Amino acid sequence: MDKSAIEQIQLGKQIENANNALTSQKLAALPNDFVIHNLEQYEEIRNRFRGLMSTKSVTAFANYAKSKNKNGTACFINADEMNATAIFNFGDEETPGHCDNKAIVQLEQTAPYIALNKIIGSQLSQKSVAEFIEDWRDFITCFGQENEDGERDAIKISKALHAIRSITIEAIAKSQSDDRDFGASKSTMESIDVKSENMPPAIIVFTCTPYKELPARAFALRLGVLTDRSPMLTLRLIKAETHKEEMTEEFKSVIEKNLATLDPKIPTYIGTFKG
Template structure:
């Protein structure tokens, strides 16, 4: 009579010897106790080249792709994430590769572009906006509601010196059968200096791309005891699209014919 372990071994060997279904993928039936070991680390060199270069430098990314000199390199550009991933061994339907030899570029936003995104649409005190303008004054130009250019010293002073003025108008009419009373409160923001209506921010949004002008339209909010200001990024969505298109154009120019570039993402692990 066989013990339990012996019976399990006989059954496992019988299953391993059984004919397997025909598939496009190689299959093998092995006993559960069998383990596979990769001996590559004991070789003098790796079985094949693989790895991932990750960088925020467009120049270094382009040089790496060009130096690899791979005729089958394929790249995918994620415009929303400002990211590009190039596969050097993706292969095709006839001869698929392992897709584990890659280069990844993720453009880094500049400090100025980060500052713009943090500011746009935010409700700010006079002090907060004035200090922001002072920090970036070398990149800013200001204009009033008539389109005339203001000096930054004048624009900053105007923001700091905003005051709220309130006035009230009341009317009253009485007759034999009715009495009407109405009131209207007018609140306006004024400054000793001419307030800027727009700020133009001249910056490079991402390292490797060109200079752009971003316009912030200023609104003064008078609903509270102290005035607040809200800068609106004019044409934000359009400018984001333009930056994404420039990303692809610059990549295509830099990489040249060293890789085929497509818009989108590719998941090689599925």
């Protein structure tokens, strides 16, 4: 018997001993050069059902969940992406599943909400803001500065547009320089006044349905003027995080309502899961 044969016998005995020790943990010891082949692809049917169903319809999502629902199903709502994923073989701590049989519903943004998100937080020209208001005027209400009672009066769209187009900036620069024995200091003070024939709107309220499955809501935007060499405007969404939290809860309620008739019940969580 040559050296190679002896080594193979010894290796086989070592693998046998290792496997006997690992039996209770459902593990197997194999040499590094072993290759495992899955023959499922050559069989007439799969060993088990798995896959991913995706849709933009909560109703379709719920109908599919009804056909696949069983004990051990869980649903996770991603607040950042506004989608929900049902995992039908999620399992539990005693009988964990493979977590690879899923359905996902992705909420679809509406055209007005897409347009709103494009302009929020950007530096915009007067023309861009005016065109945005003109294009979406059916969704917009403009308000002026707060009065003594803390209330704001509505401004006609035509008046708001004229005021935005009429904004100009007047700057006065004053330089001061002081030379001293141990050095020099120089400061520039610039006071800038924003002027318009009419006062531009302070708040622009954009009311729309953000996602096709959610109710309409009012988004309040604060108009700001960047005092640079030429007027640049910004629209900042007020209470942005509050809107996000509220829409997530609304989405969760829609999902739970559509899954309410399923038996067994599917627990719903806000968050994501990675197995």
